[in-house]
Amino acid sequence: MVRFLISFERKGDAALGRVLLLAVIILLAPLLGLADEIPKSHAQPPSKSSVTQDIEVPAPPLTEGIFPCTACHDNKTLKPNANRRSLGMHDEVQLRHGPESRWCLDCHDMTDRNKLHLVSGERIEFTTSYLLCGQCHGDKFRDWRSGIHGKRTGRWDGKKQYLLCVHCHNPHAPRFQALQPMPKPKGPGDIKLRRGGAR
Amino acid sequence: MNPEKPLKPISECTPCASSDSRRLFLGTAAAAVAGALTGCGKLSMDEFLQHNFRELSKAEIQHVIARLEKEYQEKYGKAVQVGVDPALQGVIFGYALDLSRCIGCRRCVHACVKENNQSREPEVQWIRVLQMDKEEGVNIHHADPYYAPDRVPEEGHFYMPVQCQQCKKPPCVKVCPVGATWQEKDGIVVVDYNWCIGCRYCMAACPYGARHFNWGEPTLPVEELNTATHYLGNRPRQKGVVEKCTFCIQRTRKGLYPACVEICPTGSRKFGNLMDPKSEIRYVLENKRVFLFKEDLNTQPKFFYFYGV
Numbered sequence: 001m002v003r004f005l006i007s008f009e010r011k012g013d014a015a016l017g018r019v020l021l022l023a024v025i026i027l028l029a030p031l032l033g034l035a036d037e038i039p040k041s042h043a044q045p046p047s048k049s050s051v052t053q054d055i056e057v058p059a060p061p062l063t064e065g066i067f068p069c070t071a072c073h074d075n076k077t078l079k080p081n082a083n084r085r086s087l088g089m090h091d092e093v094q095l096r097h098g099p100e101s102r103w104c105l106d107c108h109d110m111t112d113r114n115k116l117h118l119v120s121g122e123r124i125e126f127t128t129s130y131l132l133c134g135q136c137h138g139d140k141f142r143d144w145r146s147g148i149h150g151k152r153t154g155r156w157d158g159k160k161q162y163l164l165c166v167h168c169h170n171p172h173a174p175r176f177q178a179l180q181p182m183p184k185p186k187g188p189g190d191i192k193l194r195r196g197g198a199r
Numbered sequence: 200m201n202p203e204k205p206l207k208p209i210s211e212c213t214p215c216a217s218s219d220s221r222r223l224f225l226g227t228a229a230a231a232v233a234g235a236l237t238g239c240g241k242l243s244m245d246e247f248l249q250h251n252f253r254e255l256s257k258a259e260i261q262h263v264i265a266r267l268e269k270e271y272q273e274k275y276g277k278a279v280q281v282g283v284d285p286a287l288q289g290v291i292f293g294y295a296l297d298l299s300r301c302i303g304c305r306r307c308v309h310a311c312v313k314e315n316n317q318s319r320e321p322e323v324q325w326i327r328v329l330q331m332d333k334e335e336g337v338n339i340h341h342a343d344p345y346y347a348p349d350r351v352p353e354e355g356h357f358y359m360p361v362q363c364q365q366c367k368k369p370p371c372v373k374v375c376p377v378g379a380t381w382q383e384k385d386g387i388v389v390v391d392y393n394w395c396i397g398c399r400y401c402m403a404a405c406p407y408g409a410r411h412f413n414w415g416e417p418t419l420p421v422e423e424l425n426t427a428t429h430y431l432g433n434r435p436r437q438k439g440v441v442e443k444c445t446f447c448i449q450r451t452r453k454g455l456y457p458a459c460v461e462i463c464p465t466g467s468r469k470f471g472n473l474m475d476p477k478s479e480i481r482y483v484l485e486n487k488r489v490f491l492f493k494e495d496l497n498t499q500p501k502f503f504y505f506y507g508v
Contacts, residue, residue, distance in 0.1 A: 143507065146479065146482045147469070147479040147482070148297075148469065148479060148482055148483060148486075148487070148507060149466065149507060150466045151463065151465075151466030152456075152466075152479070153456060153460070153461050154455075154456070155454045155455060155456070156451065156454065156455070156456050156470055156471045156472065156478070156479075157454040157472070158454060163466070168464070168465070168466070176302070176465065178302070178350035178351060178352065179302060179304045179350065179351060179464065180304075180349060180350060180351075181303060181304050181305050181346070181347065181348070181350075181351045182304065182305040182306060182308065182309050183305070183309075183347075184305070184344070184345045184346065184347045185308070185322065185324055185327065185344060185345070186322050187344075187345050
C-alpha cells in the first residue's frame with residue numbers, strides 16, 4: 001500500500017505552484033491511502049451504488065433503410081456468395097480490420113443476413129454486436145462491461161445508457177476517426193487591453 | 200473545518216436600501232458606514248449583509264435564494280433555479296481520465312462553458328487541454344494549450360485535460376483569508392461567490408492553474424444561459440470573483456454525470472462514488488495504472504489520470 005509520505009510544503013507552495021512545472025509520475029493505486037483517512041461517518045455502506053443491469057443500449061447505428069438486410073438478401077433472388085471478390089454493392093464497406101484474410105462472412109451470417117455470428121456459429125443480433133467484438137478483443141470487452149472502455153451516460157448512481165463498440169468504431173475500419181478540435185483558448189496574444197479593464 | 204468565524208469581507212460596493220430586508224433595523228447605520236467606505240451602489244443591502252453560506256440558517260438560505268432568483272430574473276429575463284442540494288450521504292466523488300484515449304478534441308471544454316455559465320467574454324474556461332509530446336511524457340515544459348490543427352489526434356502527441364483536481368488537501372482553501380472557499384463532505388471544493396473578495400490568493404496557491412478570475416463583468420448569451428444552477432456551482436457570477444470546476448455540483452448531486460463526461464466522444468472521462476466498491480471509478484483505481492498530477496505536492500487529488508490500454 002502506498003501512502004502519501006511527502007509532507008506538504010506550505011510556505012513555498014504558491015511560488016512553487018506557479019513555477020513548478022514538473023510533473024512527477026508515480027504509478028500507484030492511491031485509493032487505499034485515501035479511503036483510510038475518510039472519517040468514519042462516511043464509511044457507512046454506500047447508499048448510492050451503480051447497478052450494472054440498469055443499462056440501456058441505444059439502437060445500433062445502421063444506415064437508414066438498410067435493415068432488414070433480408071429485404072435483398074432473401075436467399076432466392078439474391079443468393080449468399082462466400083467468395084472473396086469486389087462487390088457491386090456496399091462500396092462504403094472497405095475492410096481495414098486485422099488480417100488481409102478477413103472477409104464479410106467471418107462476422108455476418110451466411111444465410112440469415114439480419115444477424116451476425118460468433119466463431120461457435122451462434123447467431124447474434126446487431127444489438128449485441130459487442131459479443132462479436134469481445135471474441136477477439138477480450139480485454140476491451142471486459143473494460144467496456146465495467147464502464148471503463150467506451151462510454152456511459154445517464155446517472156452515476158443508477159440508470160445508464162451505454163454505447164456499443166460500433167457507435168465509436170466502424171466495424172469494417174475500426175480505427176477511431178480523427179476529429180476537428182473545437183476552438184483553442186485565447187492566449188496571451190489575444191487579450192485586448194482596455195482602460196480600466198482590470199481593477 | 201474552519202474554527203474561526205471568517206471575517207466579513209469589506210465589499211467594494213455600497214449597499215442600497217432594500218425595503219424587504221429583515222435586517223432593515225440595521226439599515227440606516229450600516230448603509231451610512233458602508234456608504235462611507237466606497238461608492239458604486241450595486242449591492243443590495245441584503246447582499247451586503249449576507250453571511251458566509253456555511254453559517255446561514257435554513258430560513259436565511261431560502262431568503263438568499265429568493266433574492267438571487269429575483270435578481271437573475273431581472274438581469275436575464277429568464278427564471279433561474281438556484282439549488283442548494285447538500286452533499287449526499289456516503290458519497291465522495293472521484294474522477295478519472297484515460298490519457299491513452301483522449302484525443303484533445305476540446306468538446307469537454309466547451310460543454311463545460313455552457314453547462315456552467317462561464318463568461319464568454321472575457322473568456323473563462325475551467326478545463327484546459329494540454330497537448331504533450333509522447334517522447335517527453337507528462338512534462339509541462341512541453342505542453343501546448345493552443346494547438347489548432349485540422350484534425351486531432353496529431354501524430355506523436357497525447358492530450359492531458361486539466362481542471363480542478365478536487366484535492367483532499369486543497370492549498371487554495373488554506374490560503375483564503377475569508378473562508379470563501381472550502382471542501383464539502385462529498386469532496387467538492389466550492390466557492391461562495393458572495394463571500395469571495397477577489398484577492399486571488401487561491402489562484403496563486405493552486406498548482407494546477409484551475410482557478411479563474413472574473414477580471415471583467417462576465418457575459419453570457421441569454422439563450423445559452425443554463426437555468427438549472429446550484430448556489431455553490433454554476434449560478435451566474437459577478438465581476439471580481441474566483442470560480443472553478445465543481446464536478447458539475449448541480450448535476451452530480453442529483454445523480455447525473457458531469458457535463459464533460461457526457462460529451463466526451465472517446466469515453467475517456469470516468470466519474471463516480473469512491474465509496475462504492477462497484478463504481479466505475481473504483482474499477483479504474485483497482486485495475487489500471489493510475490497517477491496523480493504533481494503528486495509530490497501532496498495535494499491528494501480526487502482527480503486521477505490513468506492508462507486504459
